[in-house]
Amino acid sequence: MKQTTWMLTCLGMLAFSADALSLSPEQERLNRVQAVQQKYPDIKFEDYVYGALAFSPDAKAQYENMMAFPPFESEIDKGRQLWETPFNNGKRYADCFPGGGRNVAGNYPYYDEAMKKVVTFEMALNQCRANNGEAPYKQADMNTMGLLTAYARTLSDGMLMNIKVKGSGALAAFESGRRFFYQRRGQLNFSCASCHVDHVGEILRTEYLSMLPGQATHWPAFRGGDYALFTLQRRYSACNQLVRAVPMEIGGEEYNNLEYFHSYLSNGLPLKSSVFRK
């Protein structure tokens, strides 16, 4: 009798922890989307890509005006030059990707079984450089990698985010990113989810808080009065610092896994790179 009680207790605990930890990626995505739909039934799923702008028609209208003639167009052009300039061996970035690099960015990050790690689009660009005898760019360098992606990612505008999580290695990387997203961090004791799940659409200081689904679709962004270029991971770093947590390395494993989880949660939403954000 005593033994069965013990066994049942143990089984119960197992079931509980399994429930808390191993919600499938797709179930988690659906839950997150549904939660936003319940809280804001008037905002269409496709409009989640506008993030904070989806809560403010005025800000959205201003955004549309600006995006008709983006004041940072010349920066995207610099990126185009980087993309189009042949390497010393005569090859180009376009030769490294199917379709010349069109409609590929939505497949990144992916989990590489051979390398046993998550590969971001930035890493793929650096792999392309390395395969062609060029030194890799620093991923935190907005003047090289940042600008390059500001053009390269626009080649996938309109593609739907299409992240896949298959196999135990991929799932472990997804879980690690997921954990990072829900872990409290920094002196202010917030997780990413505290703001972007629990308080979606509410105002923090002067800004509406964007929803998790759709957050990974439009990078890099040009931010603020000086249109500073922010890759997605630079934004992670800024959000970490917002809560007084020391940020992780841009291009490091923690942020790569976070990006994997985060991008999966944007699955099914259209990409549009190099947009304006506050």
Added chain:
Amino acid sequence: MNSCRIAIRLLVWSGLVMGVAGHGARAAESSSKPILSAEATEALARAESGVALAIAKKALWTTAASALAQAQEAAKQQDNAAVMKYAAVATEQASLGMAQVDGPLTSQH
């Protein structure tokens, strides 16, 4: 034009002279002050290792990092009281940060 050049030369020279004088004063100061106390040295070492652990655990707060930097700066100035004060903050916040990431996750469902 000429007076402008003279003014610049004056500025540069006065800067140099002040720099040299300042340097001498500081050297005199540090030789007359006592070295860091054993207590402060130990507190600083504890803070440094706590912060290193928190970094490894991806759990460091920016406030802990700057408290450590202030403690290290105070150590250079041989200011025992300030070393103790900032090192204590860094040590405490480093361990709070580590406990925090081991704590329950938020908003699971």
